[in-house]
Amino acid sequence: MRLSALLLALVVSTGVHAQGQNNYGSIYSLYGLGERVEFGSSQSAALGHAATALRSGTYVNLSNPALWSDQGITTFSAGASLATVRGEDALTDESSIGTAGDLSSLHLGIPILPARLGLTLAYRPFSRVNYRAAIEDSISVEGDMAPYTLNQEGAGGLQQLSAGLGGKVGSFLQLGASADVLFGSQELLQRTDFDDNAFLETRQARVTRLRGITATLGAAVTARNLATDDDALTVAASVRLPASLDGSRTVTLGESLDRDTLRAPDGSLSVDGDVTIPLAVRGGVAYLSGLRWLAALDASYEPWSGFESTLPVGGYDPASGLDLLSDRFRVGGGVEVTPAGRDRRAPVLQRSSYRIGGYAERGLYAPAGEDVTTLALTGGVSVPNRLTGARFDLGLEVGTRGSAEGVLVRDTFFKGTLTLNFGERWFVRRRFD
Amino acid sequence: MRIATGRRWEGAPSPRPIPRPVRLSVAAAAAVLLLSACQDPAGVGLGLIDEEQLNPNVRTVPVTALAETADTTIAIGIAATSTSGAIQTRVLAGRVADPVFGDARAVAYVDLLQSSALDSGAEPGDVVDAWLELDRVYAYGDTTTALPLELREVQGDWEVDTSYPADTLFATGDVLSTTTIVASDTLRRFDLPDAWVTANAGLLVGDDFDDDFEGFAIDVPASFVAAPGVVFGFNTFASEGSGLRVVVDEDTLLFPLSEVFTSIATDPPTMAPAGTLGLRAGSGAAIRFDADFSSIGPTPLARARVRLPVDASLARDGAFVRPIADRSFLYGVRTVDGEETRTLLSDNVLYDGDDELTVVATGTLTSQVQSLLLDPSEAFERYEVRPVAGIASLNIYPLVLPESQPEAGPRFTLTLVGSAPE
Numbered sequence: 001m002r003l004s005a006l007l008l009a010l011v012v013s014t015g016v017h018a019q020g021q022n023n024y025g026s027i028y029s030l031y032g033l034g035e036r037v038e039f040g041s042s043q044s045a046a047l048g049h050a051a052t053a054l055r056s057g058t059y060v061n062l063s064n065p066a067l068w069s070d071q072g073i074t075t076f077s078a079g080a081s082l083a084t085v086r087g088e089d090a091l092t093d094e095s096s097i098g099t100a101g102d103l104s105s106l107h108l109g110i111p112i113l114p115a116r117l118g119l120t121l122a123y124r125p126f127s128r129v130n131y132r133a134a135i136e137d138s139i140s141v142e143g144d145m146a147p148y149t150l151n152q153e154g155a156g157g158l159q160q161l162s163a164g165l166g167g168k169v170g171s172f173l174q175l176g177a178s179a180d181v182l183f184g185s186q187e188l189l190q191r192t193d194f195d196d197n198a199f200l201e202t203r204q205a206r207v208t209r210l211r212g213i214t215a216t217l218g219a220a221v222t223a224r225n226l227a228t229d230d231d232a233l234t235v236a237a238s239v240r241l242p243a244s245l246d247g248s249r250t251v252t253l254g255e256s257l258d259r260d261t262l263r264a265p266d267g268s269l270s271v272d273g274d275v276t277i278p279l280a281v282r283g284g285v286a287y288l289s290g291l292r293w294l295a296a297l298d299a300s301y302e303p304w305s306g307f308e309s310t311l312p313v314g315g316y317d318p319a320s321g322l323d324l325l326s327d328r329f330r331v332g333g334g335v336e337v338t339p340a341g342r343d344r345r346a347p348v349l350q351r352s353s354y355r356i357g358g359y360a361e362r363g364l365y366a367p368a369g370e371d372v373t374t375l376a377l378t379g380g381v382s383v384p385n386r387l388t389g390a391r392f393d394l395g396l397e398v399g400t401r402g403s404a405e406g407v408l409v410r411d412t413f414f415k416g417t418l419t420l421n422f423g424e425r426w427f428v429r430r431r432f433d
Numbered sequence: 434m435r436i437a438t439g440r441r442w443e444g445a446p447s448p449r450p451i452p453r454p455v456r457l458s459v460a461a462a463a464a465v466l467l468l469s470a471c472q473d474p475a476g477v478g479l480g481l482i483d484e485e486q487l488n489p490n491v492r493t494v495p496v497t498a499l500a501e502t503a504d505t506t507i508a509i510g511i512a513a514t515s516t517s518g519a520i521q522t523r524v525l526a527g528r529v530a531d532p533v534f535g536d537a538r539a540v541a542y543v544d545l546l547q548s549s550a551l552d553s554g555a556e557p558g559d560v561v562d563a564w565l566e567l568d569r570v571y572a573y574g575d576t577t578t579a580l581p582l583e584l585r586e587v588q589g590d591w592e593v594d595t596s597y598p599a600d601t602l603f604a605t606g607d608v609l610s611t612t613t614i615v616a617s618d619t620l621r622r623f624d625l626p627d628a629w630v631t632a633n634a635g636l637l638v639g640d641d642f643d644d645d646f647e648g649f650a651i652d653v654p655a656s657f658v659a660a661p662g663v664v665f666g667f668n669t670f671a672s673e674g675s676g677l678r679v680v681v682d683e684d685t686l687l688f689p690l691s692e693v694f695t696s697i698a699t700d701p702p703t704m705a706p707a708g709t710l711g712l713r714a715g716s717g718a719a720i721r722f723d724a725d726f727s728s729i730g731p732t733p734l735a736r737a738r739v740r741l742p743v744d745a746s747l748a749r750d751g752a753f754v755r756p757i758a759d760r761s762f763l764y765g766v767r768t769v770d771g772e773e774t775r776t777l778l779s780d781n782v783l784y785d786g787d788d789e790l791t792v793v794a795t796g797t798l799t800s801q802v803q804s805l806l807l808d809p810s811e812a813f814e815r816y817e818v819r820p821v822a823g824i825a826s827l828n829i830y831p832l833v834l835p836e837s838q839p840e841a842g843p844r845f846t847l848t849l850v851g852s853a854p855e
Contacts, residue, residue, distance in 0.1 A: 027478030087477040096477040133482045139489045141736075141848055142841075148735075150487055150850075190487050192850045194735060200799050202733035202850045253733055253807065367481050407480025 023155065024098025025085050025130040026401065026411045028372060030314040031365035032304060032325055033186065033210070033277070034127035034157040039105050040064075042079055042393035042419035046380030047334025048357030050298035052284030053220060053236035058391060059421060060109040062122050063282060064238040065176030066218035068166025071111040071118035079104040079393075079419035089409045100130045104417055117167045120178070126158040129186050146199060151191040154314075158184035158210060166218070174220040174236075182243055182277070183211040186313070205252045208311060210275055212245035230290045240280040247273040247311050273311035278303045291341035296357075297333035304328055304364035315365055326366040332359025334378060353382040355395075363401070370408055374401040380417075390422030487851050492729060496722040496741070496816075496843035499835060501712055504719035504819055523825045524567075525695045526582055526651040527664030529574035532704040533747065534713050534755060537573075537827050539664050540696040542587060542603060544648030545677050548686035551638060560634035561680040565623040565649060568673040569614060571666025573827040576616040577752045578663040583654055584610040584623040587647040591692070599717060600698035605650045614665055620674050621667075623651075637679055637688075648692070661753060664827055669693050695825040708837030709744050714758040714820035714828040721817050724845050729806055733850040737802035739763060739782070741790040741818070741843045747831040758828040759784045760821050763792060765801060765813035775817070776801065782818055790818070790832075802847070 029035040040051025040063035051063035081104040087096040107122035138147040164178025220236035284298035315324035334357020340346030363372040376399025395417040404410040525539035585605035610623040671689035761782040764775040805811040835842045
């Protein structure tokens with residue numbers, strides 16, 4: 001237990017510390033409500049994010065509530081991530097490097113009826129805005145040149161709080177549903193800094209607060225003993241329903257506690273609006289051979305071309321007709337090998353799980369009519385702790401996004417995740433002699 | 434229902450140490466995450482950014498209704514140099530004929546403090562000699578003039594009081610000393626007659642000198658004709674050499690100046706310059722003007738600057754000099770609860786030595802203008818430029834009127850970032 005507490009503290013503190021970094025990522029996060037964040041479990045993150053059909057007694061898969069019925073013990077996980085993005089484009093010879101950290105997930109899973117009915121409470125990011133573009137230029141002020149740096153920075157994003165149940169119907173069908181609260185804020189900061197101290201730094205921020213509720217429905221079907229006595233094939237699907245979010249936007253001038261709120265043209269301090277996020281459909285298949293290896297494949301679709309908003313967001317403005325958002329597709333998969341299966345007497349390296357995968361994604365934005373494709377490799381290792389029942393998962397993801405042609409940017413990103421998963425048997429019925 | 438506590442029972446083996454792979458994994462992960470480098474992004478991705486609305490731009494707001502207004506706040510009375518709030522660092526003496534900005538006459542009054550180095554046992558018989566020295570630092574008028582000055586003793590009481598009219602004259606005795614001063618002089622000496630020294634020796638070394646002695650007046654002779662004449666200014670600080678020198682035994686003691694006052698009488702100009710608002714700083718008048726920022730809207734402001742062009746040709750006409758006010762204060766005036774309130778916008782409206790008065794340290798002015806851009810109800814009803822108090826002078830404000838210089842006339846120059854949000 002002390003080791004688990006130590007590891008949990010390390011993970012959480014790392015997440016908190018990572019959030020204190022400069023927190024810049026991809027320039028593409030300016031589009032829509034930010035870069036979509038995928039996280040089912042630390043296991044699926046290393047398998048190309050193939051999560052829809054990935055059943056596990058150790059991990060709670062947040063992508064499909066139907067799989068929450070697999071919980072046999074009370075589980076808890078906390079994860080943190082840190083990503084470095086190097087951006088290049090054809091318009092400048094320079095490259096940018098940004099680093100952003102985040103708390104990737106928190107969840108608590110409770111088996112109401114072990115292996116039949118499970119409750120899960122979870123938090124994870126839904127989207128992230130974390131970009132910065134810097135322009136160095138100068139302006140002539142009545143004959144005197146004044147150099148300056150103009151920064152446009154985006155921060156924030158939406159968070160997702162989920163609560164739901166997953167249950168087993170019969171021997172091969174699982175169904176589940178969750179209520180998902182989406183909330184958060186998006187801040188676009190325009191900061192201009194002059195070299196001459198006679199000029200004050202100006203900071204104008206547009207803050208949009210959003211909140212709404214939606215639901216996710218899931219189903220999974222499992223067939224066993226197909227090729228061997230201990231194999232299983234799971235086919236699953238989940239749907240997150242479209243979400244209507246209430247929004248409120250304010251524009252402020254100044255910094256920190258000394259901000260002035262600029263009035264809207266009608267004299268009000270904020271502008272209200274509505275944002276409609278499209279549905280998300282996922283389908284997947286996973287094959288488990290004994291307890292030693294598994295393979296998973298996943299596909300997802302989000303029709304962001306159907307995104308609607310009465311408030312302008314990156315790449316979308318209802319007033320001018322600007323709409324650079326497009327449908328998002330993702331295909332991913334991976335393989336996991338655990339040499340010793342569940343043999344608790346085997347050495348740690350034999351009981352560790354080794355994962356490799358990859359995914360391809362067409363982003364939800366199409367700047368200048370050009371699709372932006374992401375190709376990435378994923379991998380990871382899960383190290384068990386025999387005494388505490390915890391697993392310490394380290395995941396890595398490396399890939400490219402976009403291209404350095406035209407106005408597009410090519411991102412090369414490297415992401416590391418650290419997740420602690422542990423479970424205990426709670427609510428044990430006392431036995432008397 | 435019991436929650437498993439994981440308690441160890443007796444005889445259970447001790448927990449095994451943390452496996453090496455686990456420790457290495459944790460250490461590596463911590464190192465990667467905690468030591469990750471981060472650099473400032475460069476200009477990548479600018480093609481994806483809508484930057485038009487962010488660009489800094491310069492807007493000018495013309496100054497209107499530039500005129501003279503009464504200034505009743507200048508300390509036109511006497512000041513004690515020990516009181517920082519009413520300090521006067523300079524006294525003037527002389528007479529000048531100036532048809533462009535008006536004739537002027539100045540009389541300097543200086544009181545003194547007994548030297549702190551005076552030996553308490555000094556006797557009147559120890560006083561050997563005395564003279565007054567003043568450090569010349571200023572000139573207005575014909576700098577080739579050799580200005581005669583007379584030194585007289587002030588008779589009657591006069592106190593530190595800011596309510597005296599600017600042209601007040603005090604009663605004085607007979608002429609004690611005369612001297613002639615030219616523009617190249619720095620320290621100028623008024624020798625006191627031996628008879629005066631002897632008659633006042635007891636006062637000079639006595640305990641009642643500070644209360645009983647009322648000082649000297651420095652003025653031009655009544656017969657002096659300003660053609661055109663000059664007015665000289667003298668520094669009041671002992672550190673610059675100004676004060677009464679008294680020789681006691683073999684020691685030369687310095688009696689510093691205390692209360693000082695300059696009586697200034699001016700006449701209206703008879704040949705006011707065309708196209709120029711010709712004011713004399715410190716004459717009981719200040720500059721006022723209006724500015725309308727309503728066309729700007731709530732926009733981020735990086736810098737606000739006031740620029741008031743001057744006709745620098747009026748500062749010098751051959752050997753005749755008229756110093757332009759080198760430092761002034763800028764105020765915004767608005768009515769609050771029926772009373773006019775003045776907000777200091779800048780204490781550094783400086784003459785740039787070329788062709789304009791401008792605010793140098795713009796932080797406070799920028800913050801105030803930003804406030805009124807965001808909230809038009811905070812707008813000032815008018816703006817005022819006032820000379821620095823505490824430095825007697827005949828300095829001028831040769832401001833160019835807006836109609837005389839439509840291009841680059843008196844104005845506010847605003848460096849904005851973007852435009853008002855829609």
